[in-house]
Amino acid sequence: MKILGIETSCDETAASVVEVTPDKSHVALLSATTATSLALHAATGGIIPEVAARNQIKDIIPVIYSALEKAKTSPADIDAIAVTFGPGLIGSLLVGVETAKTLSYVWNKPLIPVNHLFGHLYANFIRTNIHDPLSNFPLPQFPALGLIISGGHTDLVLMKSHTDITWLGGTRDDAAGEAFDKIGRMLGLAYPAGPVIENLAKNGNPQTFQFPRPLMYDKAFDFSFSGLKTAVLREVEKRKALDAQTIADICRGVQDAISDVIVYKTLLAAEAYNVKSIMLGGGVAANETLRNSFQIALNTKYKILNTNLFVPSKSLCTDNAAMIASAALFQGENENWQDITAHPTKKRKDFSFPSALYLHVSE
Ligand code: KG4
Ligand code: ZN
Numbered sequence: 001m002k003i004l005g006i007e008t009s010c011d012e013t014a015a016s017v018v019e020v021t022p023d024k025s026h027v028a029l030l031s032a033t034t035a036t037s038l039a040l041h042a043a044t045g046g047i048i049p050e051v052a053a054r055n056q057i058k059d060i061i062p063v064i065y066s067a068l069e070k071a072k073t074s075p076a077d078i079d080a081i082a083v084t085f086g087p088g089l090i091g092s093l094l095v096g097v098e099t100a101k102t103l104s105y106v107w108n109k110p111l112i113p114v115n116h117l118f119g120h121l122y123a124n125f126i127r128t129n130i131h132d133p134l135s136n137f138p139l140p141q142f143p144a145l146g147l148i149i150s151g152g153h154t155d156l157v158l159m160k161s162h163t164d165i166t167w168l169g170g171t172r173d174d175a176a177g178e179a180f181d182k183i184g185r186m187l188g189l190a191y192p193a194g195p196v197i198e199n200l201a202k203n204g205n206p207q208t209f210q211f212p213r214p215l216m217y218d219k220a221f222d223f224s225f226s227g228l229k230t231a232v233l234r235e236v237e238k239r240k241a242l243d244a245q246t247i248a249d250i251c252r253g254v255q256d257a258i259s260d261v262i263v264y265k266t267l268l269a270a271e272a273y274n275v276k277s278i279m280l281g282g283g284v285a286a287n288e289t290l291r292n293s294f295q296i297a298l299n300t301k302y303k304i305l306n307t308n309l310f311v312p313s314k315s316l317c318t319d320n321a322a323m324i325a326s327a328a329l330f331q332g333e334n335e336n337w338q339d340i341t342a343h344p345t346k347k348r349k350d351f352s353f354p355s356a357l358y359l360h361v362s363e
Pocket of ligand 1: 176180181193195285288317
């Protein structure tokens with residue numbers, strides 16, 4: 001069975017073909033094409049929604065055809081189309097959703113709407129190659145804990161099955177990636193700043209700046225990163241100019257603070273709910289320090305947990321369409337294309353989107 005995934009929730013225009021074995025034990029990536037308008041947003045230090053959507057209108061059809069071509073698949077060979085319906089930028093979402101609806105009608109294929117946030121977690125079910133020697137590599141097992149850490153979201157969810165999902169907590173202010181990006185802007189770094197901060201932090205002294213770790217020991221599984229941003233601003237304002245070493249030291253302090261809080265709270269939740277798997281997803285999960293900190297913490301202090309850590313390959317951490325196709329395979333339900341609309345927002349504690357109807361709220 002082959003699924004064409006389409007993702008346009010932010011600045012990327014992405015399409016991908018994935019193939020799944022009948023027992024769903026093996027999801028293979030056949031192709032992935034992404035066009036991005038990121039370079040156009042770099043100068044302003046953030047995404048300009050209208051610029052993103054205008055580029056997506058231009059890119060969407062070539063990107064879809066490129067993904068089909070790379071997968072050596074004709075539209076007739078596709079079994080279903082999966083598309084991100086939200087959350088995200090409304091103009092961007094509309095491009096993907098309306099294109100997918102049109103193709104579903106014209107090609108006569110089922111259409112599966114996918115929640116972008118769950119898409120990030122389902123990147124953990126994808127093998128990057130159909131001939132992957134790790135074809136017996138186990139898939140994440142339930143109960144599982146999902147941590148979505150991206151530019152727009154920081155959410156912790158408990159998954160008892162693909163469809164029995166409880167939201168445990170999330171950020172009360174800035175998302176983890178947003179904190180990286182906003183702090184990067186204060187330091188004059190390029191957008192998106194996450195990867196830049198990771199790189200500069202390699203030369204930073206971990207002792208120079210001890211930034212706050214908000215809500216670290218709070219009982220709720222919530223996060224808060226705006227205080228960290230303020231703490232960095234204070235350090236920047238104290239100085240007339242920032243030399244390269246100070247910037248590297250700040251980057252190290254920021255990355256350590258974000259990483260400490262995320263690892264500590266996630267493992268606390270893993271312990272509380274005795275999960276078999278922890279799945280990371282979202283752009284911030286590409287951060288090597290964070291990935292290593294999780295693995296080290298699991299191998300040492302938390303080894304009693306008997307929990308396996310799943311982290312997508314780096315290219316599947318940031319926005320992509322393969323994760324959308326993968327989520328559709330496990331979570332999705334076909335819906336009438338006439339009933340599918342783009343939903344830009346996610347209310348806190350309310351994932352009430354069509355393909356997340358099964359999400360219960362814990363409080
Ligand atoms: O998942 P994603 O591609 O888009 C959203 O759904 O938001 O995440 C983008 C975010 C940006 O904030 C970016 O700075 C951050 O992920 N990011 C990173 C790294 N790579 C991307 N943050 C920290 N370290 C990285 N290596
Ligand atoms: Zn994302």
